[in-house]
Amino acid sequence: MSFAKNDTAESLRETAGGILEQYRSHFATQRGKLLAIEHEAVFTLVPNAVPLKARLDLVSAEQNNLVVTDLKTSKCRWSENKTQESLTQLVIYSFAVAGMARELGLRRIIPRFVILTKGKKPAIQVVEPRATQDDVIRLKEFVSETHDAICKQVFVRRESWACGQCPYAKRCLRTT
Numbered sequence: 821m822s823f824a825k826n827d828t829a830e831s832l833r834e835t836a837g838g839i840l841e842q843y844r845s846h847f848a849t850q851r852g853k854l855l856a857i858e859h860e861a862v863f864t865l866v867p868n869a870v871p872l873k874a875r876l877d878l879v880s881a882e883q884n885n886l887v888v889t890d891l892k893t894s895k896c897r898w899s900e901n902k903t904q905e906s907l908t909q910l911v912i913y914s915f916a917v918a919g920m921a922r923e924l925g926l927r928r929i930i931p932r933f934v935i936l937t938k939g940k941k942p943a944i945q946v947v948e949p950r951a952t953q954d955d956v957i958r959l960k961e962f963v964s965e966t967h968d969a970i971c972k973q974v975f976v977r978r979e980s981w982a983c984g985q986c987p988y989a990k991r992c993l994r995t996t
């Protein structure tokens with residue numbers, strides 16, 4: 821077994837304990853009503869494009885609001901830039917729970933990231949980024965353009981860490 825520099829089995833055990841403690845303390849203070857965990861939603865974002873499927877970590881009701889929480893782990897606290905980079909995911913999630921919010925009579929959807937940091941002193945960071953109308957328009961354009969490209973059989977490889985678990989990797993990357 822190998823460890824990263826400065827890590828030992830004991831130090832990792834301590835970090836894991838610290839992270840779990842932060843997680844437990846944070847959720848012990850939450851007063852909302854839990855509605856769903858690992859909730860799967862299929863919804864149409866753009867007419868004429870295929871539906872999207874989202875799996876949401878946590879959905880809860882807080883007063884008149886529906887809160888959709890995505891849990892993250894990170895080496896350090898998220899910066900403003902990192903939050904902005906990840907905003908699209910929460911915009912998608914907000915659309916995914918729009919029907920649920922309507923059915924439950926909850927007026928506002930609050931997207932939330934809960935970030936557990938894995939440093940020497942694990943901590944929890946809660947961010948509720950606000951999406952603008954431009955963010956929504958950009959996302960819809962992206963989905964629409966991607967769908968059009970697929971229909972025209974235009975395929976541009978986008979190699980990343982995801983290729984490692986991709987079921988299409990053999991054909992896409994021409995690996996044997």
Ligand code: SF4
Pocket residue numbers: 977978979980982983986987988989990992993
């Ligand atoms: S292997 Fe999969 S994830 Fe990687 S570029 Fe091809 S389709 Fe995308």
